[in-house]
Amino acid sequence: MENTxxxxxxxxxxxxxxxxxxxxxxCPGCGDHAILKVLQDVFPQIGKKKEDICxxxxxxxxxxxxxxxxxxxxxxxxxxACAIATxxxxxNPNLSVWxxxxxGDCTAIGGNHFIHAVRRNMDMNLLLFNNRIYGMxxxxxxxxxFRGTVTKTSPQGTYEDPFNVGELVIGAGxxxxxxxxxxxxxxxxxxxMRAQKHDGxxxxxxxxxxxxxxxxxxxxxxxxxxRDDMQVKCEHGKPLIFGKERNKGLRLxxxxxxxxxxxxxxITEKDILVHDEKExxxxxxxxxxxxxPPAFPVAIGVIRNVEAPTYDDCLTDVIERESAKSNIKTVDxxxxxxxxxxxx
Amino acid sequence: xxxxxxxxxLEHVVIRFAGDSGDGxxxxxxxxxxxxxxxxxxxxxxxxxxxxIRPPQGTVSGVSGFQVHFGHKPVHTTGDLCDVLVAMNPxxxxxxxxxxxxxxxxxxxxxxxxxxxxxxxxxxxxPTQDDTLSQxxxxxxxITSMTLEALKDFGWDRKxxxxxxxxxxxxxxxxxxxRDITMLNAYFNNKFKNKPEVIKxxxxxxxxxxxYADTMEIFANTYxxxxxxxxxxxxxxxxxxxxxAWGLMAAAERSGRQIFCGSYPITPAxxxxxxxxxxxxLKVKAFQAEDEIAGICSSLGASFAGCLAVTTTSGPGLSLxxxxxxxxxxxxxxxxxxxxxxxxxxxxxxxxxxxSDLMQALYGRNGDAPLIVLAARSSADCFYSAYEAxxxxxxxxxxxxxxxxxxxxxxxEILRIPRVADLPAIVPPIAKANDPEYQPYKRDEAKLSRQWxxxxxxxxxxxxxxxxxxxxxxxxxxDPKNHxxxxxxxxEKVQRVANYIPEQEIVGDPxxxxxxxxxxxxxxxxxxxxxxxxxxxxxxxHAHFRHIMPLPKxxxxxxxxxxxxxxxENNNGQFVNYLREKxxxxxxxxxxxxxxxxxxxxxxxxxxxxxxx
Ligand SMILES: Cc1ncc(C[n+]2csc(CCOP(=O)(O)OP(=O)(O)O)c2C)c(N)n1
Ligand code: SF4
Ligand SMILES: [Mg+2]
Numbered sequence: 001m002e003n004t005x006x007x008x009x010x011x012x013x014x015x016x017x018x019x020x021x022x023x024x025x026x027c028p029g030c031g032d033h034a035i036l037k038v039l040q041d042v043f044p045q046i047g048k049k050k051e052d053i054c055x056x057x058x059x060x061x062x063x064x065x066x067x068x069x070x071x072x073x074x075x076x077x078x079x080x081a082c083a084i085a086t087x088x089x090x091x092n093p094n095l096s097v098w099x100x101x102x103x104g105d106c107t108a109i110g111g112n113h114f115i116h117a118v119r120r121n122m123d124m125n126l127l128l129f130n131n132r133i134y135g136m137x138x139x140x141x142x143x144x145x146f147r148g149t150v151t152k153t154s155p156q157g158t159y160e161d162p163f164n165v166g167e168l169v170i171g172a173g174x175x176x177x178x179x180x181x182x183x184x185x186x187x188x189x190x191x192x193m194r195a196q197k198h199d200g201x202x203x204x205x206x207x208x209x210x211x212x213x214x215x216x217x218x219x220x221x222x223x224x225x226x227r228d229d230m231q232v233k234c235e236h237g238k239p240l241i242f243g244k245e246r247n248k249g250l251r252l253x254x255x256x257x258x259x260x261x262x263x264x265x266x267i268t269e270k271d272i273l274v275h276d277e278k279e280x281x282x283x284x285x286x287x288x289x290x291x292x293p294p295a296f297p298v299a300i301g302v303i304r305n306v307e308a309p310t311y312d313d314c315l316t317d318v319i320e321r322e323s324a325k326s327n328i329k330t331v332d333x334x335x336x337x338x339x340x341x342x343x344x
Numbered sequence: 345x346x347x348x349x350x351x352x353x354l355e356h357v358v359i360r361f362a363g364d365s366g367d368g369x370x371x372x373x374x375x376x377x378x379x380x381x382x383x384x385x386x387x388x389x390x391x392x393x394x395x396x397i398r399p400p401q402g403t404v405s406g407v408s409g410f411q412v413h414f415g416h417k418p419v420h421t422t423g424d425l426c427d428v429l430v431a432m433n434p435x436x437x438x439x440x441x442x443x444x445x446x447x448x449x450x451x452x453x454x455x456x457x458x459x460x461x462x463x464x465x466x467x468x469x470x471p472t473q474d475d476t477l478s479q480x481x482x483x484x485x486x487i488t489s490m491t492l493e494a495l496k497d498f499g500w501d502r503k504x505x506x507x508x509x510x511x512x513x514x515x516x517x518x519x520x521x522x523r524d525i526t527m528l529n530a531y532f533n534n535k536f537k538n539k540p541e542v543i544k545x546x547x548x549x550x551x552x553x554x555x556y557a558d559t560m561e562i563f564a565n566t567y568x569x570x571x572x573x574x575x576x577x578x579x580x581x582x583x584x585x586x587x588x589a590w591g592l593m594a595a596a597e598r599s600g601r602q603i604f605c606g607s608y609p610i611t612p613a614x615x616x617x618x619x620x621x622x623x624x625x626l627k628v629k630a631f632q633a634e635d636e637i638a639g640i641c642s643s644l645g646a647s648f649a650g651c652l653a654v655t656t657t658s659g660p661g662l663s664l665x666x667x668x669x670x671x672x673x674x675x676x677x678x679x680x681x682x683x684x685x686x687x688x689x690x691x692x693x694x695x696x697x698x699x700s701d702l703m704q705a706l707y708g709r710n711g712d713a714p715l716i717v718l719a720a721r722s723s724a725d726c727f728y729s730a731y732e733a734x735x736x737x738x739x740x741x742x743x744x745x746x747x748x749x750x751x752x753x754x755x756x757e758i759l760r761i762p763r764v765a766d767l768p769a770i771v772p773p774i775a776k777a778n779d780p781e782y783q784p785y786k787r788d789e790a791k792l793s794r795q796w797x798x799x800x801x802x803x804x805x806x807x808x809x810x811x812x813x814x815x816x817x818x819x820x821x822x823d824p825k826n827h828x829x830x831x832x833x834x835x836e837k838v839q840r841v842a843n844y845i846p847e848q849e850i851v852g853d854p855x856x857x858x859x860x861x862x863x864x865x866x867x868x869x870x871x872x873x874x875x876x877x878x879x880x881x882x883x884x885x886h887a888h889f890r891h892i893m894p895l896p897k898x899x900x901x902x903x904x905x906x907x908x909x910x911x912x913e914n915n916n917g918q919f920v921n922y923l924r925e926k927x928x929x930x931x932x933x934x935x936x937x938x939x940x941x942x943x944x945x946x947x948x949x950x951x952x953x954x955x956x957x
Binding site for chain 1: 580593606626635638667668804805811
């Protein structure tokens with residue numbers, strides 16, 4: 001694949017450039033395998049030299065990711081990927097920084113770092129592998145586990161409501177939120193490319209299946225028989241139509257979304273809400289992110305994508321501005337500034 | 345202006361300016377220390393702020409103080425008991441009784457004395473009338489009314505005029521120490537550039553205070569402190585926290601690395617972050633994180649990406665950083681963690697100084713997780729300690745904890761301005777692009793440090809993690825023998841730092857009967873007492889430790905040959921227990937003061953003399 005990087009140099013890279021010699025240790029059939037392939041496909045296309053990409057993760061099955069990608073990588077500690085990646089990016093803004101994290105890593109122990117990285121709008125891409133369980137520690141519930149789920153640590157079922165990752169991101173001031181499915185690799189590749197192009201913090205929630213501890217948790221969304229009816233693809237400027245027959249759509253009724261059928265009750269395509277990912281107002285994006293079966297399909301694709309200054313650019317700008325205007329150019333200048341006196 | 349009273353020569357003096365928070369005592373103290381600089385004395389200062397942000401006016405908790413210790417001889421501390429106390433209200437006397445000694449001169453604004461002020465200060469009777477202050481020389485000066493009088497032609501309202509009463513007190517003190525008040529003009533001209541009237545007012549009030557002291561002959565004598573015998577050069581006054589920030593910045597410049605500091609505000613360390621954020625012009629990247637964990641983690645990320653990475657905090661924050669410090673040990677990346685210690689445990693005594701995080705610094709991590717621990721000994725020394733911490737971190741590829749203390753951070757001292765080029769070179773082991781030999785955990789033979797391969801460099805892509813890695817290749821490894829090897833290598837790497845640090849010094853006879861051991865901020869007060877006792881011919885010696893992990897190579901030798909070894913520290917015996925573990929062949933006595941207050945010279949002297957008996 002031939003791409004130009006930011007300096008307009010041609011970068012010829014292939015998937016093989018990013019495959020690592022380490023044995024991949026995820027369970028056979030784990031959704032993580034598919035996502036790994038997606039990123040190995042994406043990286044050659046993003047116009048960055050391979051040494052200018054850095055993958056950072058926390059702890060969990062998902063966070064093993066950097067070991068399998070032949071890039072600079074930092075597999076860190078539980079929950080801290082966003083904080084570590086923030087330092088990497090601020091230290092070297094030329095790097096394309098990718099965070100890989102799990103629902104537990106990101107929204108439980110790392111929740112604070114996550115919302116702040118989103119709020120600051122650091123220019124990084126984050127893939128949150130949401131299997132709605134703690135995989136690595138063998139099946140305890142996470143903040144994304146549905147109410148009532150029986151797990152190792154909730155033998156009577158959980159009695160707490162989960163986070164909706166999209167709402168969390170948009171609520172934290174997020175500018176880019178997308179949702180994809182592990183096995184829909186083509187679609188996920190496109191989403192990752194969109195995330196990479198977005199300047200600022202791009203969060204991608206990947207509905208990922210854990211074969212062992214939450215097998216089938218996304219089945220009511222991704223299953224062959226239901227997926228057309230239970231996924232609505234968000235495409236900017238296009239009506240939110242879905243369904244096997246492509247006759248269902250989302251309509252704004254007052255201040256609520258509703259599912260309508262085209263051709264019934266006089267409804268035509270014109271009544272269907274047209275997706276506007278660039279809308280600053282979070283209202284409809286929140287509603288789209290919120291949708292869950294069985295009443296609603298799940299919104300897939302880029303739900304929100306608005307422009308805003310990034311933290312890293314702002315820091316770079318202040319540094320440039322201040323160094324241009326200051327007379328103090330070195331630490332020697334600083335040491336000799338202000339009140340000093342001579343002893344002769 | 346000539347002085348008519350007798351002039352007495354003194355070696356050194358401690359003066360404390362105290363008043364209500366709004367009385368401008370910090371400024372007064374700073375101006376006095378500026379003039380001390382021009383007088384060629386050595387000096388150190390310490391601000392004593394109230395704990396609360398807006399404490400009730402006129403109360404003891406609202407008293408703000410600023411102490412200056414200056415001398416003809418080297419000044420090692422910010423001083424303890426004071427020779428002169430300037431007290432702008434009754435509460436200022438009450439709050440500072442602990443710092444008085446028989447004969448202390450108290451310059452008191454008598455105009456501040458009334459029933460309400462007494463009540464607020466918690467006095468039931470007037471301390472200047474009863475025998476509360478009988479041991480001291482109380483100079484009752486009508487500071488408020490004389491200030492109003494001096495400014496009566498300015499046409500200002502009373503409130504505006506009263507803002508200058510600190511300048512009247514300063515005038516009196518300038519007289520007492522035979523200082524030329526024109527020394528202050530440069531400061532006034534600079535500070536109030538476009539306000540000629542304010543400059544004139546300040547000059548007028550200082551002059552009024554000066555001539556009041558002179559004409560009323562309020563002092564039996566005045567004092568002169570001869571200039572100190574300081575090394576030639578350019579000097580400045582610097583607080584420990586600023587010195588820490590600048591030392592780190594100097595290290596960044598000297599090593600060719602950008603500095604990154606991820607940090608979260610906490611007393612008394614916040615000023616380091618607040619200082620670093622100022623220097624965007626010098627490309628300092630300082631990042632106020634969402635918590636201490638993000639502070640250290642962002643710094644570690646920046647270290648991976650090639651910055652001189654720093655995180656600054658105090659005790660509770662260091663606790664939060666423990667897990668990430670383990671990651672820094674495991675990934676063998678350079679990182680400087682500055683812990684400006686305060687009273688603990690938990691929130692403890694946030695505004696008071698202590699030395700009680702030593703064990704946490706040495707051992708506060710899971711697993712065998714050794715790292716370098718250094719301690720600064722004085723405010724100005726924070727500059728050099730921070731520089732050395734950064735040098736060791738980068739050259740040995742390891743986290744370093746630099747322990748300073750609240751009193752050092754907030755206190756100030758004079759610093760002979762160094763040239764960055766004259767500081768020791770810093771050469772980080774940065775891996776070369778496309779080096780076919782590169783392996784993430786290949787080690788330098790002498791230091792055992794691995795190389796620093798920066799993202800963005802061609803041909804060095806690699807992954808690091810908190811998981812155990814095979815020595816050399818850096819691949820994940822569960823091999824039992826490899827783990828043992830790596831644990832031992834990480835320990836040995838830190839131990840070998842001893843080959844790169846100076847030997848432990850000893851002041852006094854290396855075979856003295858009593859060896860006094862100190863570390864960190866107790867340096868100055870112990871040294872002052874030792875110097876005095878050496879002059880008296882006592883058999884004492886002093887070993888002050890800057891390098892704690894590892895200890896200098898000659899430590900055992902320094903500890904040998906004494907009848908007694910006494911370890912003095914502001915905690916419940918952490919360093920002494922460390923020495924008992926590391927240097928078990930010696931018997932140690934301990935002296936621990938854990939009151940949020942420094943040792944007093946007198947109490948140390950008594951203790952040392954007791955042990956000599
Ligand atoms: C400080 C700390 N606490 C707890 C753990 C144990 N732990 C490891 S992974 C994990 C949960 C991972 O879940 P998730 O982030 O959803 O990742 P997954 O394995 O499901 O991909 C936990 C609790 C740890 N490694 N470190
Ligand atoms: S436990 Fe679940 S998430 Fe972890 S590797 Fe196996 S299938 Fe994947
Ligand atoms: Mg999970």
